[in-house]
Amino acid sequence: MAEKEKMTIVMFSGDLDRALAGFMLATTGASMGMEVTMFFTFWGLNIVKKNEGGIKSKGLARKMLNLLNRGGSRRLTLSKYNMMGLGTWMMRGLMKDVNMPTIDEFITMCKEMDVKLLACSTSCGVMGVPEDAFRSEVDATVGAAYYLGEARKAKVSLFI
Amino acid sequence: MKADQSLDCMGLYCPMPIVKTAQKIKELKTGQVLEVVADDIGIKADMPAWTEATGHEFLGAEEAGGEIKVYVKKTHD
Numbered sequence: 001m002a003e004k005e006k007m008t009i010v011m012f013s014g015d016l017d018r019a020l021a022g023f024m025l026a027t028t029g030a031s032m033g034m035e036v037t038m039f040f041t042f043w044g045l046n047i048v049k050k051n052e053g054g055i056k057s058k059g060l061a062r063k064m065l066n067l068l069n070r071g072g073s074r075r076l077t078l079s080k081y082n083m084m085g086l087g088t089w090m091m092r093g094l095m096k097d098v099n100m101p102t103i104d105e106f107i108t109m110c111k112e113m114d115v116k117l118l119a120c121s122t123s124c125g126v127m128g129v130p131e132d133a134f135r136s137e138v139d140a141t142v143g144a145a146y147y148l149g150e151a152r153k154a155k156v157s158l159f160i
Numbered sequence: 161m162k163a164d165q166s167l168d169c170m171g172l173y174c175p176m177p178i179v180k181t182a183q184k185i186k187e188l189k190t191g192q193v194l195e196v197v198a199d200d201i202g203i204k205a206d207m208p209a210w211t212e213a214t215g216h217e218f219l220g221a222e223e224a225g226g227e228i229k230v231y232v233k234k235t236h237d
């Protein structure tokens with residue numbers, strides 16, 4: 001068969017709702033035979049951080065940032081109506097009610113479908129997120145040039 | 161419509177019926193027909209888009225009650 005069509009998604013946001021939208025499109029794109037790359041940057045890094053353990057970063061500011069901005073798939077909140085976690089808790093319930101996959105399940109599906117998960121090296125540097133803060137499903141830490149290299153070959157590119 | 165295999169997607173929303181169809185079609189032989197049973201109305205537009213992208217053949221949809229059945233013929237490996 002001819003070379004696969006490519007699709008890329010920049011995951012900038014760490015909001016639960018936006019993350020779900022990104023994963024829905026990534027898994028659908030892969031199902032449609034596309035080679036999908038997801039590039040997690042800035043707040044989006046929170047989606048692919050491990051849920052367990054602390055984040056070891058250097059310097060007071062970065063230590064504080066990683067305490068406040070701990071991240072992890074199970075800590076994501078809604079972009080609207082979070083209401084101290086109540087809204088997010090309710091939305092997770094509604095999603096479970098209609099058998100929608102969780103973020104963790106979407107990440108597992110992505111790996112089964114060969115979706116590439118990449119972390120942005122600059123964001124990691126600025127925010128002091130070490131590579132061992134990410135879950136094992138993350139394939140590599142790369143820069144903007146690598147992302148654009150993929151995006152310029154892609155038929156579909158999204159910024160979420 | 162007669163199908164060789166059936167996939168139950170009742171109670172599942174986008175993107176799961178399409179994701180499951182993409183997995184299930186691998187189990188069929190070329191020329192066989194897959195029936196997908198779903199209740200998310202999105203599937204009526206999504207399945208033809210999926211077959212167009214993947215090169216398989218969309219044979220049509222049947223609707224009865226809240227149940228939508230769509231048929232896909234596998235045209236290649």
